[in-house]
Amino acid sequence: MNRENLSKTISDIDDRFVAEAYRYDPEKVRSAPERIVHMKSKRIITFALAAALLLSVGLAAYAISGIHQRRQQELRAELKIEENKAGSYVEYALEEEVKGAVILSAVNNGEEQRVFVNVAPVTEEELRHFPGELSFGWRIEGSDLSGFAAPQLKPERSVSGKEAIYEAVREDAYDAETRTLTLECYLPAKKLNEIAAQQGSGSVQLTLLMSLPEQEPRAFGSVPFTPTEEERRVFDFQHARYYDAALDKEIEILALELTPFSAVWRLHYEGDEAFHQPGADWDAYRDWSILEDKVCIETQIIFSDGSSFSTGGALTTPYENGTVNSYCGWAQAINIQDVQRIVLGDLVLWEKP
Amino acid sequence: MTQLEDKQIIDLFFERSEQAITELDRKYGAAVKKTAANILHDRLDVEECANDTYLGVWNNIPPQRPDPLVSYVCKISRNLALKRYHSNTARKRNSSYDLVLEELEECIPIRTDLEAELERKELSAAINRFLEGLTYEDRFLFVRRYWYADPVSEIAAMTHKSANRVSVRLFRLREQLRKTLLKEGLLV
Numbered sequence: 001m002n003r004e005n006l007s008k009t010i011s012d013i014d015d016r017f018v019a020e021a022y023r024y025d026p027e028k029v030r031s032a033p034e035r036i037v038h039m040k041s042k043r044i045i046t047f048a049l050a051a052a053l054l055l056s057v058g059l060a061a062y063a064i065s066g067i068h069q070r071r072q073q074e075l076r077a078e079l080k081i082e083e084n085k086a087g088s089y090v091e092y093a094l095e096e097e098v099k100g101a102v103i104l105s106a107v108n109n110g111e112e113q114r115v116f117v118n119v120a121p122v123t124e125e126e127l128r129h130f131p132g133e134l135s136f137g138w139r140i141e142g143s144d145l146s147g148f149a150a151p152q153l154k155p156e157r158s159v160s161g162k163e164a165i166y167e168a169v170r171e172d173a174y175d176a177e178t179r180t181l182t183l184e185c186y187l188p189a190k191k192l193n194e195i196a197a198q199q200g201s202g203s204v205q206l207t208l209l210m211s212l213p214e215q216e217p218r219a220f221g222s223v224p225f226t227p228t229e230e231e232r233r234v235f236d237f238q239h240a241r242y243y244d245a246a247l248d249k250e251i252e253i254l255a256l257e258l259t260p261f262s263a264v265w266r267l268h269y270e271g272d273e274a275f276h277q278p279g280a281d282w283d284a285y286r287d288w289s290i291l292e293d294k295v296c297i298e299t300q301i302i303f304s305d306g307s308s309f310s311t312g313g314a315l316t317t318p319y320e321n322g323t324v325n326s327y328c329g330w331a332q333a334i335n336i337q338d339v340q341r342i343v344l345g346d347l348v349l350w351e352k353p
Numbered sequence: 354m355t356q357l358e359d360k361q362i363i364d365l366f367f368e369r370s371e372q373a374i375t376e377l378d379r380k381y382g383a384a385v386k387k388t389a390a391n392i393l394h395d396r397l398d399v400e401e402c403a404n405d406t407y408l409g410v411w412n413n414i415p416p417q418r419p420d421p422l423v424s425y426v427c428k429i430s431r432n433l434a435l436k437r438y439h440s441n442t443a444r445k446r447n448s449s450y451d452l453v454l455e456e457l458e459e460c461i462p463i464r465t466d467l468e469a470e471l472e473r474k475e476l477s478a479a480i481n482r483f484l485e486g487l488t489y490e491d492r493f494l495f496v497r498r499y500w501y502a503d504p505v506s507e508i509a510a511m512t513h514k515s516a517n518r519v520s521v522r523l524f525r526l527r528e529q530l531r532k533t534l535l536k537e538g539l540l541v
Contacts, residue, residue, distance in 0.1 A: 003454050004439040005473055006461060011432060012477035013500050017484050018424035021496035022384065024511045025489075131506045148516055150506070155513050162390075163383075165510045186515050286532060290486075297488050313488055315521050331513040 067175045068094045068118055071182050072104050075116055078154055079107075079333055086260040086333035088231035100221030101208040104182070108230035109262040111327055113187040116152060119208045119220040121179035126212065131165050133213050138185045141205035141222060143195045149183040149208065155331040183208065192227050202226060233258045233336045235350045239268075242295065242347055247287045253295055253349060254323055256342065260333035263311040265296055265326040276319035292317055295344065296326050301334070302341040309334055356380045359422040366414040373414075374407050381423055385430045391502035392434040392450045402437065406430040431500070453502045456523070460531035461540070476539055483533050487526070494519060495526050 072091055076082060081089045089107045106115045119136070126134060130151070139146035151173035173182045185206075196204050203226040211217040235256045243250045254266040275285040293313050300308040314326035342350040357365075357376045365373035378385075382403065389402040409429045419425035438450065461476070484492050490512070497503045497511070505523070509516040534540045 003458075004435075006454060006457055007435045007439065009461070009473050009477050009480065010457065010499050011428070011435065012474070012481075013484065013496060014481045015421065015424040015428070017481070017492055017496050018427060018500055019421040020489070021493050021501065022423050022427070024493060131504065131510065135506075150509065150515060153510060153513065157510075157513070162387075162507065165507055168510070184515075186517065286529075286536065289529065293488070313491055313522070315518055316525075329514075329518065 067178045067180050068102050068104060071116075071118060071180075075105055075152070075182075079331070081333055084260060084333040084335035085337060086231070086335075088229060088260065089333070090228045100219075101206075101223050103206070103223050103225060106225070106228050107261060108189060108228045108259070109329060110230050110232060110257070110259050110264065111189055111262060112329075113189050113192055113227055114261065115185045115187060115206070115225065117149075117183050117185065117206075117208055117223075118180050119183055119210070120181070122174070122181045122210065123179060124176060126210070127170065127174060127181070128166070129212060130169055131162055135211050136181075136183055137209045137211065137217070138187070139207050139209065140187075140192070140195055141207055142199060143204075145188070145191055145195060147186065149185040152182045152184045189227065189230075196227055230259055231336070233339070235339075235342060237349050240347065240349050242291075242344055244291055244294065247291060249287055249291055251288070251291050251295065253344070256299075256349075258301075258334075258336045258339070260336055261331075262327070262329045263296075265292075265311070265314070265328070267292060267295060267324040267326060268322075269324075272324050273319050273322075276317070276324065289317075292324060292326055296328055299342060299344040299349065301339055302343065303335065303338045304340050359420070362422065363414060363418055366411065374411065377407060377410060377426065378403075381426050384423060385426055388427045388430045388501060389434040391504075392431070392438050394449070398434075398437055402430060402433045405433050409433070427501075449504060450502055453499060456527060457499055460527040461534065472539075476534070479534055479537050479539055480530065483530055491522065491526055494522055498523055 072094070076089075076091070079086070079089065086107065089105060091105045092103050094102065094104075100119060102118045104116045104118060106113055115138075136149040136151070137146060138149050151169040153168050153172045157168055157172065169181075170176075174180070185208075187206075192204060196202050203224045205222045206225040207222040208220040209217045210220065235258065237253050237255055240253045241250050242253055249269070252268040254268055257264040257266070269288055269291070271284070272288070275281070275288060296311050296314045298310070300310060302308045311328040312330060314328050317324055317326045319325070339350075340352045341348065356379060359380075362373060362376045362380065365376060385406050386399055386403050389399045389406075393399055393402060406426060406429045410426055417425075484495065487495065493512070494508060497508050498505070503511075505516050505519050509519045512519065514522075531540070
């Protein structure tokens with residue numbers, strides 16, 4: 001098929017889907033279709049491994065810069081830290097910053113460290129190139145670990161188009177007076193811990209960078225970062241079985257590991273290891289893949305106020321340590337200590353004693 | 354100034370009022386231009402494409418009464434942009450749209466014997482069935498990337514995910530699509 005026909009093929013995507021994608025509606029993400037399932041077992045053991053701590057980096061505090069403090073307050077509200085008691089969210093002591101990068105806060109997702117930083121100066125003229133030519137990144141000094149960083153937008157934002165995104169960034173993440181931009185970085189937690197251990201100090205040097213075409217990347221500065229602790233609650237479902245009548249398949253749901261911002265579903269089914277090897281038989285795996293997603297998306301986590309939450313589709317589903325592990329993530333904290341029930345259709349996976 | 358409902362805009366077209374174009378532009382002008390701009394990066398091309406879109410809408414309403422209006426106008430804009438993009442091979446290609454096509458080629462490989470219109474329609478129908486089976490979020494990611502041709506960074510901003518997460522999820526979706534099409538016998 002040549003590229004013109006490829007374009008035409010995609011052009012014929014149903015109008016309903018095109019209209020649906022005109023605007024992003026986070027509410028739709030949380031509503032999952034109802035399904036009929038049959039329950040085989042629902043014995044539950046839960047235990048919580050909660051480690052809530054607030055670290056303060058020992059920085060000499062002169063005058064607290066207003067923008068850093070304001071961003072900390074905004075992030076705390078936007079990420080629903082206090083209302084959902086996300087104890088693993090760490091805020092840092094601030095100092096008046098004149099040179100470049102300031103760590104505001106961080107939270108350990110299990111798989112990732114989400115780190116929020118203020119960088120300056122970013123001129124309005126430079127920011128005008130975002131999104132597109134202007135990009136931001138981070139690197140860990142003394143290692144080959146690096147990645148992209150993105151301006152932190154309000155979670156309820158739904159923006160589309162370059163101009164709208166620029167305006168949103170300018171409104172949510174940029175302070176014109178101090179030319180400060182708030183960025184979010186995702187650092188792989190495991191690798192970070194390894195580097196911190198190798199370097200002996202328990203912490204790493206995090207450098208924030210900005211890049212424009214035909215210019216050398218600019219470093220805002222390097223700041224020490226100590227990987228933070230995670231807050232994790234593990235729900236052991238004791239090999240609960242979910243039968244999907246449409247697919248005529250049964251999957252074992254072993255456990256859910258929940259942090260305020262992420263989840264890992266531990267799943268098992270016949271032939272799962274082989275399906276996650278390179279060159280696996282897709283014909284045989286396809287239905288299982290759908291079933292893996294259904295568990296992540298359609299299971300409802302119900303809280304004491306009656307509200308419910310879905311972890312959403314998995315980002316990756318590697319086979320590790322004898323189970324399929326479906327990794328999910330989201331933007332705003334949930335209260336993992338307030339879980340009352342976990343249900344998948346008619347199947348009650350867990351209920352608060 | 355408040356925006357008119359779609360039905361009111363369509364009524365203006367039926368009345369042959371030129372205000373219809375103004376209202377259409379006010380409500381969906383940004384979407385029309387954005388759809389074209391993701392394929393054509395030349396500002397003049399985009400403006401012309403938007404004007405041609407409005408002319409196309411003017412010529413087709415009446416008798417048509419599209420519902421939803423937004424996908425109707427965006428579709429016209431996309432088709433006009435693609436026509437320009439593919440017809441002008443001498444012009445330097447837009448690398449961002451090329452990237453979208455390259456990603457699609459991973460799951461819909463280039464084959465010369467599949468070019469018949471009938472087979473293309475079958476493929477489109479299969480892709481629609483595939484989309485029907487996806488969750489809202491996955492469908493949103495797929496349609497924004499491959500229909501609207503949005504950059505991953507913009508989709509990440511829309512959905513409050515990191516660009517890396519969006520890329521990973523899109524990769525998984527392309528893999529699912531490729532294997533689905535293989536299973537349906539549409540690819541070998």
